[in-house]
Amino acid sequence: MVKTMTQLMTEDGIRCDGRRLDELRNISIKVGVLKNADGSAYIEFGKNKILAGVFGPRDVHPKHMANPDSGILRCRYHMSPFSVTERKNPAPSRREIEISKVIKEALQPAVILKDYPRTVIDVFIEVLQADGGSRCAALDAAAVALADAGIPMRDLVSACAAGKVADRIVLDVNNEEDQEGQADMPVALMPNMGKITLLQLDGMLKPEEFKTCMQTALVGCKRVYEVQRKALMEKYFQNGEQ
Amino acid sequence: MVKTMTQLMTEDGIRCDGRRLDELRNISIKVGVLKNADGSAYIEFGKNKILAGVFGPRDVHPKHMANPDSGILRCRYHMSPFSVTERKNPAPSRREIEISKVIKEALQPAVILKDYPRTVIDVFIEVLQADGGSRCAALDAAAVALADAGIPMRDLVSACAAGKVADRIVLDVNNEEDQEGQADMPVALMPNMGKITLLQLDGMLKPEEFKTCMQTALVGCKRVYEVQRKALMEKYFQNGEQ
Amino acid sequence: MVKTMTQLMTEDGIRCDGRRLDELRNISIKVGVLKNADGSAYIEFGKNKILAGVFGPRDVHPKHMANPDSGILRCRYHMSPFSVTERKNPAPSRREIEISKVIKEALQPAVILKDYPRTVIDVFIEVLQADGGSRCAALDAAAVALADAGIPMRDLVSACAAGKVADRIVLDVNNEEDQEGQADMPVALMPNMGKITLLQLDGMLKPEEFKTCMQTALVGCKRVYEVQRKALMEKYFQNGEQ
Amino acid sequence: MNSLILDQLKRDKILDLLKTGKRIDGRSLDEQRPLIIETGVIPKANGSARVKLGDTEIITGVKIQPDKPFPDLGDKGILICTAEILPLADPNAEPGPPNEEVIELARVVDRGIRETEMIDLHQLVLIEDKSVIGMFIDSSVIDSGGNLFDACSYASVAGILSCTVPKYEIKDEAPVLVEGVTSKPPIKTLPVSVTMARIGDHIVVDPTKDEESCMDARITITTNSDGNICAVQKGGSDGFTAEQLLECSEMALAVGRKIRKQFEKLM
Amino acid sequence: MNSLILDQLKRDKILDLLKTGKRIDGRSLDEQRPLIIETGVIPKANGSARVKLGDTEIITGVKIQPDKPFPDLGDKGILICTAEILPLADPNAEPGPPNEEVIELARVVDRGIRETEMIDLHQLVLIEDKSVIGMFIDSSVIDSGGNLFDACSYASVAGILSCTVPKYEIKDEAPVLVEGVTSKPPIKTLPVSVTMARIGDHIVVDPTKDEESCMDARITITTNSDGNICAVQKGGSDGFTAEQLLECSEMALAVGRKIRKQFEKLM
């Protein structure tokens, strides 16, 4: 198939979807969207549409996986068959298993597990429609869903990617930029504690670009945090009531 | 491949295998054909050749599946690789898993499980040669095998399909009629209690045809019941002895 | 692909790799090559390069597999993807599962399991490069690794194949001889107790050839035993110390 | 423990109310819960729908792509409906390969649409025996509140109705997408699945999760636009009398007519 | 519990009797149980057999269909023997993927037939390197009473002998069935598998399930019509002396001759 190379950026730094270099895509988060889950959130982040549901703390099955000294956190990141251009096989791919692991490890520092020995907290993420940055958007929804479930947390976790496109560092890489750009760096931050809990990079960055890219992503994480906070406030403290 | 359409019925209602509209295929049932199983039966129903073996009540593995208040019933319907025209992969297909479930649910009302808490009764069905109506024939053999195993039962379960072929309602649909006919409706009946425990339909029936078709199938079930009874009598009460 | 038939033997009984009829390939065994395993050995047997590692006696998982009266022995024979000409899928093949079983049964008579009830001894074998006779070489390494792990044993187990190539009985069949020869017979022997614990045959032998072939293999086993002994002595009794 | 007792109390309440002809949520026995259908919710898919049936919620996406026909079915396109219960939909759902309940769900939804011949599959052929259009209708239960059979079926039908089918041309025997040209799928009839539960001697339409937990048996009947009965599946660990089943078939036709009007608005 | 005690008593009895040269079912040490072979039991298959060896019972079906040859084996047809123990055959059998015992069973049965070169695979080629005939010989144990190796092997051989091979013509490089024309499979030799158990110092032919439960080791030897030894498999958690194995090879030839006469009647 012949494909014309997408023009990823104009000369004055306007990106293929009209954004400026440091501009996030539209983000909206709804809290408590599911009736069965103990906590839940739905995020639209650009064209990403992602659901997160949390159950727990609850008993562990199989029992031998339980930890007598602490609760455990499990995470499943899964893409719907219709979420991507070519229909995806519903069985979890190796990519989904790896992302499940890094998301779990990004959430774990924020969750206070010690108080719930022998239990599990399950975080289930379903990507209904995928765009660039789905793992960050998934993390953002999952952190809110954990809070909605009343799980005690040290901090939220806020995630956003930065990257390199047409030789420039940009915030919040979209699908086209991810596929044809030069680098993609997803980052997750515990915003109040200043702790980076997820960092990945695919691409090629000079050392100074690496620094700029990370700082750009961290700015994005903090903006995402405001959206997360607002969404939780709207559910829990609207009109001054709990 | 070009295939000439089978002539499914003559104008005076004689079917492709020579039967009349309300005529069953030949059925023969042998009881107690296996030495290892606690109960067993072999049925030939038209060209169907099916074995059923029952084990139990016995301990449940894995143990967490046991029910402290009642026995459980498990059922496996499986087709031999050589049972159909194209060699079948021996791994259970989704079709076999669904049929296993509906057969289990068709037998369950007849089996008195309350008396055997924490145990399982396993019903294993092997279709050695498949023809139209294999799930009904399998059920017929399984019910007899359960009785042969001495499992306490409220009633037998007797199954037979009816269907629509060449615009007419017929009893006991065979393979050609199933594949080229208009509707196939397998039905299972607890004959003494008048309870229908399996009902499926694939095809297209007017509401009045639906009623006729069901009634036709029920007549078939009752005739099958006589064959089941006779087979059990032959084993257990021949010559006046137990 | 057109392939010229390998000349398997000269008229005066010199084989394709230059060996005489009753000559073994080069064998070298190193004991205790792994730090994590409780016992280990590395064997080069012709072009075979095989690692064996032993863990145990240790607790059995899952627990219901434990035997209250005796230890159990488990064995896994596995080929690396790069060990054969065409890259091998890393999932265990049916061939590998069968070989694992026959190796386990060949080692079992030599291992004193009664003293370790409820435990397991795990033997893991990795074929890094495969040549003819890999199961025998694997067994030879596994027996040494068991001894290295300090598992109490009645005897070593020493294995070697014989076969029929160009109408003659030969010792220690190599890859070309295995594939184009007339018979391959792997044999394992407990050398001090004179017990044959593995015997397989693929090919075609007259009854008198069967006898000669087995005797030839047994001679090979005894020579392998000397190599095994020497390797263990070198590790444990070099310079007169334990 | 407490929740087990609450469950038991709820079951007792359901049974008590049914004796007086009432349901715990105030519905009459033959009344469905409100059905809310939203389409186009997954713009990247060729068709999609989000369906709420009471507390049950489904998202369905349709993917359309060229495919090879099944052997011996070279004159027909491919239509495959699947269904899965996402682990976030139900505290008892587990990740992993589908169990027998999910397999039954997916197969019954698929048969309901297939046996009514909702889509004219002959119109999905590009080159006979070689190349056809495949439609994959994947339904995910995102909130489980009873009667997943009907909810998944409605979401699948709505997803199909919302589809735009891309156009393919044949070049060098291979299908090539024609950008910007689409059509509606070739719809022949509108299947409506109606599920009823028997609780004691009572038949209730569209059971909730609580009603399912105390039902004796279940029947799902799919009818088409012409008022024919096209697919039936009995479930549950007890049976029905013939009279009850005939009553169910009439209910399925009556309820089906109402739902079908909602579908017609989507066309 | 009681049954464990009974099992132990039975084992003691077997061992006691063997000391006096007798077996619990009255057979002599080198005597097989009666072998009953019935062919054509699955008319829809291309070949089939039902075999009883004492209390062990097997059903084998043969399916023949065009296939692609294995790479580098383009001048040979395909022959695959499988074996499975149905869960109704044995209280200890479990549904699911085959365990190591079943895999060994299937592979030993397959090798016995393959290594004797029972079938001339070169005659099953339709177009070299492109299209060949594949024969799938699937054996199911329906009653497990010991010595599954020999019983499955006999059922496989009988199934093959009962085959009618359909004729295929090549049209446009693809095989097309020629209706109504069949032939016998190209048989070169008759393999006979003979399994012996060592119990203490005694070698017994064709062990029953009870004898297997107290055997020390097992050996399966397959011979062909010319009296050659073609496949051997030792099993069990102990070993044999060389003398015992030579004794076994003679027994396998002697018993093999008797069984082969039963096969010859099927040709």
Added chain:
Amino acid sequence: MNSLILDQLKRDKILDLLKTGKRIDGRSLDEQRPLIIETGVIPKANGSARVKLGDTEIITGVKIQPDKPFPDLGDKGILICTAEILPLADPNAEPGPPNEEVIELARVVDRGIRETEMIDLHQLVLIEDKSVIGMFIDSSVIDSGGNLFDACSYASVAGILSCTVPKYEIKDEAPVLVEGVTSKPPIKTLPVSVTMARIGDHIVVDPTKDEESCMDARITITTNSDGNICAVQKGGSDGFTAEQLLECSEMALAVGRKIRKQFEKLM
């Protein structure tokens, strides 16, 4: 039980020493363990290496064979790196399908080599869109002593550097091996993976197994010959500050330069 106490004591010791800027094996914080690389250890493979990084030991084999390109990537050859932890490498490793840790290991090793564009995949094309050369780089951990990420990456790189690529000609649209003609793989750059652990406030390079058991978080940074950062993976159940990560990136570049010199000797 005792070994649990010993483990705890060892962790305490590691933490105590770090407070004084020391490591339990005497290394400085930014010092790697000795790296020993041996190539050509599997002569039957197209390339191979045995790598020891302290107590960790890896064997990597490279297989090169013609393959079909991935769809939409018809102008590139195939490069796939895998990694597995053999059960003999670690008392906690289990046979069976890879768990999430092994999947992460394999994917991070693969990305490190892929994202640096070590190999010019365009040079591995035989016929565009139809036939390409595939390189499979399979790493097996045979002794697990910490920092499997770097050890597997080094073994993969060394395996690739040791490769001889066979020559294929196209005949009748199919690739045919040209015997006796080989070339070196088209290397563009040398990736070096450097893994660091955070233990409390300390960052240590190349953690041992004992250090891993008490680390808070882990970061793996891969750099190329031009001093660019090409792949990063954070792991572990806690995080880093931004300052710590920048410090890590500098360490990765510095340590990377030393390791790269060892690779250059292999070219």
